[in-house]
Amino acid sequence: MRRADVALAFGLAALAVVFAWYAQELPIGWVHGEGPGGGFFPFWLSIIMGTVAVVVGVQEFVRGSAPDRAAKRFFTEGGLKQVLLIAIPGFIMVALVDVISTYLAAIIFLLFYTRWIGKHPWWISLLVAVTVPVGIFLLFEKFLLIPLPKGYLDELFYIFY
Amino acid sequence: MRRLKINQWIFVTVLGFLLILLGPGTGPLTDTDAEAAWQPKKPITFVIMAGKGGGADRIARLMQKIVQQHGWSPQPLIPVNKPGGAGAEALRFLKDHHGDSHVIMVTLNSFFTTPLRANLGLSYRDFTPVARMAMDTFILWVNSNSPIENVNEYVKAVKSKHGTWKMGGTGKGQEDSLVTGMLQEAYGIKTTYVPYKGGGKVASELIGGHVDSTVNNPSEQISWFEAGRSRPLAAFTPERLPQFPKVPTFQELGKGGMVYYMQRSINAPGGIPNAARQWYVELFTKLSKSEEWQTYCKKKALHCTGELGFLTGRDLGKFFATEDAKHKKLLKAMGEI
Amino acid sequence: MEVFGNLLYGFSIAITPLNLAMAILGVVLGTAIGAMPGLGSVNGVAILLPITFAVPPTAGIIFLSAIYYGAMYGGAISSITLNIPGASTAVATTFDGYPMAKKGRAAQALVGAAVSSFIGGTVSIILFTLFAPPLAEFALRFGPAETFTLMLLAYATFAGLGGGNPLKTIIATLIGLILSTVGLDIISGRPRMIFGDIAGFYHGVNFLVLAIGLYGIGEILFSAEERLVAGDRVAVKVRLRDILSTIKEMVKYKRAFTIGSLLGFFVGMLPAAGATPASFMSYSVVKRFSKHPEAFGTGTIEGVIAPETANNAASTGAMLPMLTLGIPGSPTTAVMLGALVVWGLLPGPMLFIEHREFVWGLIASLYIANVLAVLINLFAIPLFTMILWLPFTILAPLIIVVCAVGGYAPTFSVFDMWLAFIFGLAGYVFRKLDYPLAPMVLALVLGNGTEVSLRQSLIMSHGSISIFFGFEGGVFSHPIAAALMWTSVALYAIPVVGAIIRHFRRRVALAKT
Missing domain, CATH: 3.40.190.150 (Bordetella uptake gene, domain 1)
Known part of the structure; x- marks a missing residue:
């Protein structure tokens, strides 16, 4: 856990540097008679964030993590696998949204997770994978009038309106 | 559709699949003559x-x-x-x-x-x-508590403040700031421009006394005007607005071209x-x-x-x-x- | 009394079948929308606006305000059952609501939320009815200096939100503040923090996208690792007896109700504040004055009462400047103002005089909407807790899909769907390493208003910070700002001074021995 603590702290410090870099595109100083410029707020906050993150990193490196967690590993046994099993399909679903429509992407994702990870019987998987997207379609497109992205399949949906 | 050509095959495959699924009578997809009546x-x-x-x-x-x-x-x-x-x-x-x-x-x-x-x-x-x-049109407004009744008094008051006169408006580079710029140039005055997120907010800031004048659209000020809490000084239009027959235009006051x-x-x-x-x-x-x-x-x-x-x-x-x-x-x- | 005459007149309008039906429909829809991550009351009101075109304006505003109300109730549901706030106003409800659900007290938490919402809302409407015009004038006196000092006061309440390491709370707050600067700098009108030129950042980082990511997706990833299966989540049968006993238990928290209602109403009434800061401030203040502050965060019903009373009180408070001045007190009321214009009404000081039936019909319907909302919510609690019966391998993918759609809905941008997932990963890591999430979300909500009001004030004062202590151009002209400033200075100083005193006492004690 200690390694993860230190890594995250320094990662955040690096992120703060990125923030500061983009913040200084606008004036970061005190514009005469106007108070702070457009970059003032993000820039100086990033600097403080970076400094605090470094302090936290050094603190955890020197002192170690809090005693109750020091012995623990960042990932529990087999935990990483469980996390990746939902995170990666989730990201793939988002990537597919703009290609094969939100609905088809959701159907594939739901089928995959309920059937192969959850090991539910087919009828349950199919029930979830079909009712959820249909419910979302009715709620968003029909009722709330929020058109969800449909990628290349846009014209296929004309018949449903 | 925008990327249809490149991926026609996907489209055709899925379309075919769906047509089989839905059966006959649900295929109004091929519009006969798109150009004639869209x-x-x-x-x-x-x-x-x-x-x-x-x-x-x-x-x-x-x-x-x-x-x-x-x-x-x-x-x-x-x-x-x-x-x-x-x-x-x-x-x-x-x-x-x-x-x-x-x-x-x-x-x-x-x-x-x-x-x-x-x-x-x-x-x-x-x-x-x-x-x-x-x-949409623009009008110069002050709070009705203010003693200022016309543009001449306004210019005098702004000048006496040596640049600390507060003008409220929408974000810099947007309409209100352009109108303010025109006003400043035409009368040789200087104001402190305070930007706000939207015109409605600007209007209520004038009534709350946080800024000294604004160049709101009539729609943003009209309810305050009707309640007697704000006062129009002059309009940035070529002719008087029918809703504000008593308010002169800058054109009438000898400032041609002050129209926005x-x-x-x-x-x-x-x-x-x-x-x-x-x-x-x-x-x-x-x-x-x-x-x-x-x-x-x-x-x-x-x-x-x-x-x-x-x-x-x-x-x-x-x-x-x-x-x-x-x-x-x-x-x-x-x-x- | 003129007020009571007006109110009776209002009830005669609100009780007509059409208006009553609109109120019921609005409450039901609002509750559903509020419970759905990604759809808060702002979106709900904007999206359902077209439905009101078919009815007269009075029925229309009753419908919209019932949605607004329902969403405030509904937001708590997903906060409590899933640890995913349905709206920004319900973030604080997760602090104690979710731990209660984990202990098997989901039903009690839901009852607590519904009843406190009812009390907060009702107290607020009563205040509204009695004091609307003078309070409206007070709200008008809030300019940039007053807003900024109020924000400072709000940040002072953050300290209580963190975990063990205060430095981590600071980092989380800073990330939220920096994210709030993404997009456009409205003072100079220039784009900033768009990381090169990424179009998806033009509209800034939407609050809902961050909340959905950190809480929704992050929570799922976190539970996936713990392999929470149905048995781990304690699902319970809800009996009428539980509901009644909870209500009885709540009677002893009169102080939490009082603080929540009053604080919520006043903070909600002020422009630029709204229900989200109100709920947090109420949580912190109630915790400070509680008999059992140590129980907060572990699942005490007092920790549900505090934010839920305040956010409903604030949502009513926010309607006050909307109706009396035409200034929105919250994003949702800004949309409702737009609706008034669409119906052909002129929001502003003349509304009370020119459209009496509209205003009083609305006020009376707020009383009715509150009663309806609490009844509907109480009866639906068994339904809400059913979600806890779903096995994890069905619930998790379902929530991921809802979060993806919810990430898209507020801004209509697929980029934000990605962003929600990235925030989800961040939320997962932060949760594991004890970085608090709430300050980040809150800072994002408040950041923009804080920065803009700070810079507006300094433009007005030509760069002098004396404006926050009430002085502008050497004249004492902002008494409200000064009062708020000194209060927050005191609040920031107390812990520091306290620590110093304790330090010296210990030294003295050590010297004696």
């Missing part, structure tokens, strides 16, 4: 260049209401706010939907100023002009079929003639008729070109570009 086939995305609750937002939702109540469109208009980057987000969105006939946008003057001020790789020419619906409008127009993405453009032109022509729209204009002191009213076709293109040139000049004078 009709929207799915809900129309109605992009608003500003946030929820602002002036453009209200107009768009009013239009949605009128179209829906009269049943003028087989598919609903769906207002979508894209306020990011002073309209940059909306302009980009429209450009990315090149050739998409199911997207239209209601614009402000940021339609010109935003592409001029930031390098977005686009300009008003990238879009298909549909119609100009109205021109905010246009409210409808634009579609570039490259849409002519038939689709024609359909939208007809829709908005009907809309502009509707009683509801005319009443709204009268109440809000908008110009919706005559020379400054509804405009479409070639004239609209010309109008955009002159407005763009005018804004370039104004922004240059302010040192913004």
